[in-house]
Amino acid sequence: MSGNRIVDEDIASAASSRRHADNVPYVHKVGVPPKQSLFKEFKFTFKETFFHDDPLRPFKHQSISRKFLLGIQAVFPILEWGRRYKLSMFKGDLIAGLTIASLCIPQDIAYAKLANLDPQFGLYSSFVPPLIYAIMGTSRDIAIGPVAVMSLLLGSMLQEEIDPKHKLEYQSLAFTATFFAGVTQFVLGFFRLGFLIDYLSHAAIIGFMAGAAITISLQQLKGLLGIKNFTKKTDLVSVMRSVWTNLHHGWNWETIVIGVAFLAFLFLAKYMGKKKKKFFWVAAIAPLISVIISTFFVYITHAEKKGVQIVKHIEKGINPSSLHKIHFTGSYVATGFRIGAVTGLIGLTEAVAIGRTFAAMKDYHLDGNKEMVALGTMNVIGSMTSCFVTTGGFARTAVNCMAGCNTAVSNIVMSCVVILTLEVITPLFKYTPNAILSSIIISAVVGLFDYEAMILIFKIDKFDFVACIGAFFGVVFVSVEIGLLIAVALSIAKILLQVTRPPTAVLGKIPRTTVYRSIQQYPEATKVPGVLIVRVDSAIYFSNSNYIKERVLRLLDDEEEGLKENNQPRIQYLIVEMSAVTDIDTSGIHALEDLYKSLRKRDVQLVLANPGQKVLDKLHTSDFANTIGDDKIFLSVGDAVKTLAPNMEP
Structure with missing residues (x-):
């Protein structure tokens, strides 16, 4: 067993050396989460909504008499x-x-x-x-x-x-x-x-x-x-x-x-x-x-x-x-x-x-x-x-x-x-x-x-x-x-209002780092040529899916107009940073599909970065992950830029 581990480490070390020699960036692969049953998903949601504090924890591994005493104390805390x-x-x-x-x-x-x-x-x-x-x-x-x-x-x-x-x-x-x-x-x-x-x-x-x-x-x-005779009304x-x-x-x-x-x-x-x-x-x-x-x-x-x-x-x-x-x-x-x-x-x-x-x-x-x-x-x-x-x-x-x-x-x-x-x-x-x-x-x-x-x-x-x-x-x-x-x-x-009109932000790279942040919050952040990076700061539901799709397309239009005026290369990739997208429903999936179709007509590739487990599970279940391609879903924005536009990175 020890010998096998040494061999595996040698192989990994050799592979790493070849990547450095070939100047090929290492990209972390986004794993597909295991499919959860409907019952388990419902059980988890129900528990987090109504029993997030786990009120039954004190009763676990207790005798019947002890459970009875704890139950009485739960109703009448004075006994505790x-x-x-x-x-x-x-x-x-x-x-x-x-x-x-x-x-x-x-x-x-x-x-x-x-x-x-x-x-x-x-x-x-x-x-x-x-x-x-x-x-x-x-x-x-x-x-x-x-x-x-x-x-x-x-x-x-x-x-x-x-x-x-x-x-x-x-x-x-x-x-x-x-x-x-x-x-x-x-x-x-x-x-x-x-x-x-x-x-x-x-x-x-x-x-x-x-x-x-x-x-x-x-x-x-x-x-x-x-005063004896006073109004019964309370307004000023x-x-x-x-x-x-x-x-x-x-x-x-x-x-x-x-x-x-x-x-x-x-x-x-x-x-x-x-x-x-x-x-x-x-x-x-x-x-x-x-x-x-x-x-x-x-x-x-x-x-x-x-x-x-x-x-x-x-x-x-x-x-x-x-x-x-x-x-x-x-x-x-x-x-x-x-x-x-x-x-x-x-x-x-x-x-x-x-x-x-x-x-x-x-x-x-x-x-x-x-x-x-x-x-x-x-x-x-x-x-x-x-x-x-x-x-x-x-x-x-x-x-x-x-x-x-x-x-x-x-x-x-x-x-x-x-x-x-x-x-x-x-x-x-x-x-x-x-x-x-x-x-x-x-x-x-x-x-x-x-x-x-x-x-x-x-x-x-x-x-x-x-x-x-x-x-x-x-x-x-x-x-x-x-x-x-x-x-x-x-x-x-x-x-x-917050649910139907969630915030979005255009991201740029912080100089001398691999970190991408909002260009409004960090003026020193620089955009990647040929790439538009948009972060969505909300779950994508039926109530906001159309707005998010239209908002992303408006940001793309504004960016392309600015590039055209300055005679700069057009946008080739649109990266949607999804770390803040906690969930997505059917309407949200359809909105992404419509966004993907609109981008294809403009010859722009849609890329997703850092989707959560629940979102990624639904993307695979709906077959949208196969539609855009597994190679267009990345662990981070940095990985996406390194892979898709290595020569454009600032």
Whole structure:
């Protein structure tokens, strides 16, 4: 065996010496990939689409009892990390839980009003859902509860169907929408369809959130100015018209003084928290301090008798059952499903984005599909216990993280504080002025207007900026739903534009190398005389095959015109560099065939360089490889130029 290897090496060495002696360039042969069965190809595609993270890997080579235990832990992650939980970790979780509770209690009351629901429903929503999430969620940092954007979205969509004055019917539809929001989230997670939320681009989300921040703030002018008769519409024009018409008789100066003074205090506290990270707790407890001080001030001065609107009454006690209020039949089922699906998707987008951000900061794995199942389960159970749609909020999650949380136990601590509030403290909120709630909401949503991100988007990608600004104006000038629709439509439009109009580039050789790069990106790159090299930067499908063929022919026409004007040799070879062509379909094959026929009429030879395995397999299966000839398919552009035009290479 050893002797045979020595002989083979000698033969190869001799062949190499002859090539050098004859000055014949060595060209790597492009191998034909083995043919895969239809079942294997489908299995691979299905696995990469839905199970790319190989969720069954931990179960391999395990006993039945171990598999059962791992299955239970997969559904309830608390059983896994709970075994490693130490008493030393509880200190951080306790402090974080108490801190986010001080932030969430006033926010929950405010967000309930934003959703046109009674204040206690906000507190209910920070009791049951966080407990469910703590058991089933995989994030250590997310703080669960109502958030401004979803509260506004839910409230604006519900009031289009039912007047909030009809409380029982309104609440029933709210719980129905929450139920279907949970079902939507659960189904997406269970069937591993989480990739669908990625169709809402980051730029569109930035614009949508910024528009929502403006809309939410405008809605709070009612409470901040003490206006009683206020428009139910959310667009800028309607709100400003309502504010202006109430200028002389609708505004209450005592309310304005309270609202503006505490709004300034909240902004100052937030500024201190951002300026010095160690003072983050100041911004966290500022809303609760504002509620306590303003409530005491109204109580001792009886400001409610002077027109200052107050909360009045918050029902005492833990969450009552609301299962009987959910519409499972009737005309409101479809409406509840529509509203729930929209709010559920927005909730998923926000929670997954927040979870991934903080998981990356702390370097741990976040299972997106498990997150969706956890969020869906908590909203389904929440809908049956008088809760409206909840998710992970960025502000309270950031506070939770900075307060030193170690696990989801901080959510459990927060829930315990909320239940204590519901059982004991709620009567003390009777004299809380609505102006304070409006101030808390405004101070909370200002951070959603990320102008720095919008400027960066403008600098990086102009079409992304169009999607961003389109979603923003849609929310501000029309409605939250229209803004969301514009965000989704522009995100999909961008995908379609990129798929149907993929980029191409003319390549040239970098001096003193064998590397070929775009002549636009590298001005020093020189073209090979008699050869046009075009790189296609996309898969070739039915949606773009005709465009790619026509684009390549236009590049050839432009090149030949320039050569003719300068009396230079015509193009003899057209090399298509296919390293970026990840796949090709039947229409793509037909487009290459048409390109080949067009080039033959011009006496130009078509050459392919570096096609991938999947593309090469389809080229051979369709017999196109035989049509152009196996000797016209090369491993690289350099090999093609050396073989076909050795004397023309610059």
